[in-house]
Amino acid sequence: MNMSESMATVEQAFDIDKSASFDYVIKRQRRKTMALHVLDDASVEVRAPKWVAKKEIVKFVEQRIEWVVKQRRSRIKKLAQVPQFANGHRHYYLGERYPLAISMANRASVNFLDDHFLIKVRDPDNAEQIQRALESWYRSQAKDYFEQRLFACFETFPDWFQDKYIMPEITVRKMRRRWGSCSSKGEVTLNLMLMKMPIACADYVITHELCHFEAFHHGAEFYQLLSAVMPDWKERELLIEELS
Numbered sequence: 267m268n269m270s271e272s273m274a275t276v277e278q279a280f281d282i283d284k285s286a287s288f289d290y291v292i293k294r295q296r297r298k299t300m301a302l303h304v305l306d307d308a309s310v311e312v313r314a315p316k317w318v319a320k321k322e323i324v325k326f327v328e329q330r331i332e333w334v335v336k337q338r339r340s341r342i343k344k345l346a347q348v349p350q351f352a353n354g355h356r357h358y359y360l361g362e363r364y365p366l367a368i369s370m371a372n373r374a375s376v377n378f379l380d381d382h383f384l385i386k387v388r389d390p391d392n393a394e395q396i397q398r399a400l401e402s403w404y405r406s407q408a409k410d411y412f413e414q415r416l417f418a419c420f421e422t423f424p425d426w427f428q429d430k431y432i433m434p435e436i437t438v439r440k441m442r443r444r445w446g447s448c449s450s451k452g453e454v455t456l457n458l459m460l461m462k463m464p465i466a467c468a469d470y471v472i473t474h475e476l477c478h479f480e481a482f483h484h485g486a487e488f489y490q491l492l493s494a495v496m497p498d499w500k501e502r503e504l505l506i507e508e509l510s
């Protein structure tokens with residue numbers, strides 16, 4: 267396709283209840299048929315041959331309004347879920363969302379100031395720099411936070427457990443599929459993303475992994491111990507599922 271040959275004009279279409287009106291761009295191209303596209307940013311584009319009359323194009327779109335509205339809704343929903351690394355966008359920390367305030371500086375830094383994140387980066391328009399700064403901040407907080415939670419969780423176990431096992435070393439990693447894991451040697455790995463969740467979630471994952479010290483698989487013995495130590499573990503598990 268030769269881009270320089272495509273001419274764009276903007277039109278507007280309405281669905282029946284007018285609640286989902288959208289603009290669409292008509293791109294005149296060297297092609298034989300018309301095609302309707304809803305792009306990732308939820309914008310709508312009609313690609314049409316140069317010779318097709320405007321009213322034909324409008325008719326073409328109007329016949330497909332329902333489809334467009336449905337597509338746009340799912341794109342918009344997806345867009346809303348993707349965290350944006352720009353001024354004012356809100357990011358989670360221990361279950362609460364706080365806006366980012368971005369400013370320029372030679373050295374990247376992140377400060378959490380009770381009700382917002384103050385982030386300094388070289389280029390405030392560079393989402394990648396902001397993302398990297400924020401992630402390294404989560405990492406810098408993670409070790410202390412998880413150790414503190416581990417200490418609190420370990421204390422909820424019965425005396426025999428505390429006598430039998432020592433508190434494990436915690437490794438922090440960004441993981442796609444798991445919130446935590448426990449090796450047969452008793453090393454516990456926690457997902458960095460738990461920093462974004464309420465404390466109840468990190469406590470659940472830590473307690474779950476500690477139970478594996480006594481019962482390596484998810485058998486009856488495992489759940490017996492887990493339920494004794496953390497009676498509301500099911501609610502916490504649901505909360506993690508909801509938030510992830």
Ligand SMILES: [Zn+2]
Nearest residue numbers: 474475478484
């Ligand atoms: Zn497990």
